[in-house]
Amino acid sequence: MPDKPRLLITRKLTDAVLIRAARDYDVTVNADDHVFATDELIAKCQDVDAVLPCHSEHFSADVISALPERLKIIANHSVGVDHVDLVAAKDAGVVVTNTPDVLSDATAEIAMLCMLGAARRGAEGDAMIRAGKWDFWSPAFMVGRQVTGKRFGVLGMGRVGQVAAERARGFGMIVHYHNRKPVPEHLAKGAVFHDTVEGLFANSDVLSLHCPATPQTTGIINKDTIALLPDRAILVNTARGNLVDEAALADALESGKLFAAGLDVFCDEPGGNQRISALKNVFLLPHVGSATEETRDAMGYRALDNLDAYFKGREPGDRVA
Ligand code: DGY
Numbered sequence: 001m002p003d004k005p006r007l008l009i010t011r012k013l014t015d016a017v018l019i020r021a022a023r024d025y026d027v028t029v030n031a032d033d034h035v036f037a038t039d040e041l042i043a044k045c046q047d048v049d050a051v052l053p054c055h056s057e058h059f060s061a062d063v064i065s066a067l068p069e070r071l072k073i074i075a076n077h078s079v080g081v082d083h084v085d086l087v088a089a090k091d092a093g094v095v096v097t098n099t100p101d102v103l104s105d106a107t108a109e110i111a112m113l114c115m116l117g118a119a120r121r122g123a124e125g126d127a128m129i130r131a132g133k134w135d136f137w138s139p140a141f142m143v144g145r146q147v148t149g150k151r152f153g154v155l156g157m158g159r160v161g162q163v164a165a166e167r168a169r170g171f172g173m174i175v176h177y178h179n180r181k182p183v184p185e186h187l188a189k190g191a192v193f194h195d196t197v198e199g200l201f202a203n204s205d206v207l208s209l210h211c212p213a214t215p216q217t218t219g220i221i222n223k224d225t226i227a228l229l230p231d232r233a234i235l236v237n238t239a240r241g242n243l244v245d246e247a248a249l250a251d252a253l254e255s256g257k258l259f260a261a262g263l264d265v266f267c268d269e270p271g272g273n274q275r276i277s278a279l280k281n282v283f284l285l286p287h288v289g290s291a292t293e294e295t296r297d298a299m300g301y302r303a304l305d306n307l308d309a310y311f312k313g314r315e316p317g318d319r320v321a
Contacts, residue, residue, distance in 0.1 A: 005049040005311050010036060010057050013077065014293070017300025024308065025050070042066045049073075050310070052303050055080055061088035073310045075303045078290075079103055079160075080240060082213040086321040096321035097306035101159055102298035103290035108163035110289040111208050111238045114262025115152075115168075117283030118234050119206070120144040121260070124280050145234065145259055148172040153204025155197070155220070156211030156239070157183050164208055165191055176203045201228035206236060213240035223248040232259040238289045241266040250275045253282065264289050 007025035009018070012033040021027050028048065030036065035056050036044060045051055046068050053059070055078045064085060073095040074084060081098050089096045117123060121144045128134050152168035154161040154177040162183070165175040175191035177183075178200035182193045194200040197220065201207065207229060211217050221235065222245040229235075235258060237244055246267055252258040253276070260281040266272040269287055276282055290299060306316035 005307075006047065007307065008044050008048040008051045010041070010044075010051065010053040011077070013052075013300045014296050016297050017304065020301065020304055021052075024304070038063060045071055050075060050307055052077060052307065053083075054078055055083045057083065059084040059089070061085045064088040064092050064094060067092070067094065073097070073307065073316075075306045075310075075316070077299050077303045080212060081320050082240060082242075084321070089321045094321070095310060095316065095319060097303070097310075097316045097318045098320050099299045099302040099306075100318060102302050103295050104159045104163045106292045106295040107160045107238055107289035108167050109292075110264050110285065111160075111164045111210075111236055111262075112167050112171075114236045114238060114264055114283055114285065115147060115206055115208065115234065116262075118236065118260035118262035118281070119147050121281070123283045145232070147206060150174070150205035151176055151203055153177065153200050153207040154191070155200060155207065155209050157188070157191070158210060160238075161208075161210035162187055164210060165189070168206075168208075173206070176200055197225065198228055201225055202230070204233060205230060206234045208236040209239045209243050211239060211243065213242050218242050219245045221245060221249065223251070226252045226257060229258070231257060234259050235261040236263075237261070238264040241269060246273045246276060250279065253279050 004024060004026045007021060007027050009021060009027055009029045011030055018029065041057055042063060049070050050073045051071065052075045059074060072093065074089065075097045077099060079098050079100045081096060084096055086096060121142055125142055148171055150173055152173040152175050154165050154175060157177040157179040168175055176194060177191050178194045178197055220243050226248055249261060253261060262283040264285040265287050277284065306318050309316040
């Protein structure tokens with residue numbers, strides 16, 4: 001029997017995924033789950049045939065150029081691949097795959113949690129009770145915004161955006177969206193298409209971000225685009241932190257231009273943005289959109305499916321470079 005391919009798994013995956021990986025690969029696991037520094041990442045990659053990283057490992061052009069000749073596939077455990085320089089990977093002949101579909105439900109659930117947490121002041125209420133400061137009730141107390149009947153704007157009507165739209169419809173919201181092109185009607189399900197970002201923003205009581213982070217979308221939420229939103233709109237971001245100019249967002253939350261924001265992702269991770277964290281009208285989570293037991297298994301299996309295809313000489317189903 002030929003030797004198993006050598007595989008580096010950069011973070012702690014679920015037991016079920018690690019067991020399957022060990023069956024088919026000679027696996028090196030990052031046992032204490034720390035984030036590899038760049039030099040360590042490069043060093044760990046030197047004697048493997050494949051790497052299975054998360055979005056926490058950055059494969060810049062420099063890192064890719066330092067990969068050994070034998071390493072020809074980066075099978076990501078993420079749908080977002082903004083942490084990998086895809087052009088450099090392609091130039092170097094390194095295959096890159098991701099894990100679409102399997103995390104759409106979980107991420108859309110978190111988008112709903114962020115929306116409702118922001119609209120109904122979830123973090124504020126929770127913090128008050130935990131601090132032993134709930135000493136008052138009145139009809140005027142902790143009044144939030146109802147989402148029923150409001151417009152749910154989806155920026156990026158891909159897989160996650162479509163599921164988020166479906167969930168929002170469940171709350172009686174009217175879905176609007178902007179996408180590079182309209183999606184077929186059986187997927188749009190009556191959602192109103194806007195061919196410009198401006199058109200979408202002007203029609204979003206809640207704006208939920210579901211587009212990938214690219215040079216074109218970086219900072220798409222900024223002072224000028226926030227001004228287009230209806231007054232007291234709510235921003236939800238479960239995609240990538242760098243879609244948002246966080247200083248402009250903090251200004252809008254402080255001034256009351258925005259009613260609230262629900263954020264699962266930040267420009268600096270882990271950690272977040274201290275100015276935003278100091279505000280009351282935010283509902284914040286630590287990048288856990290896909291963090292369910294079911295989805296973590298599914299993401300790991302999907303990454304392994306891609307590796308299996310590659311090592312069996314087939315085209316991996318989720319090839320992005
Ligand atoms: C993704 O899959 O892109 C999630 O953000 C987790 O990495």
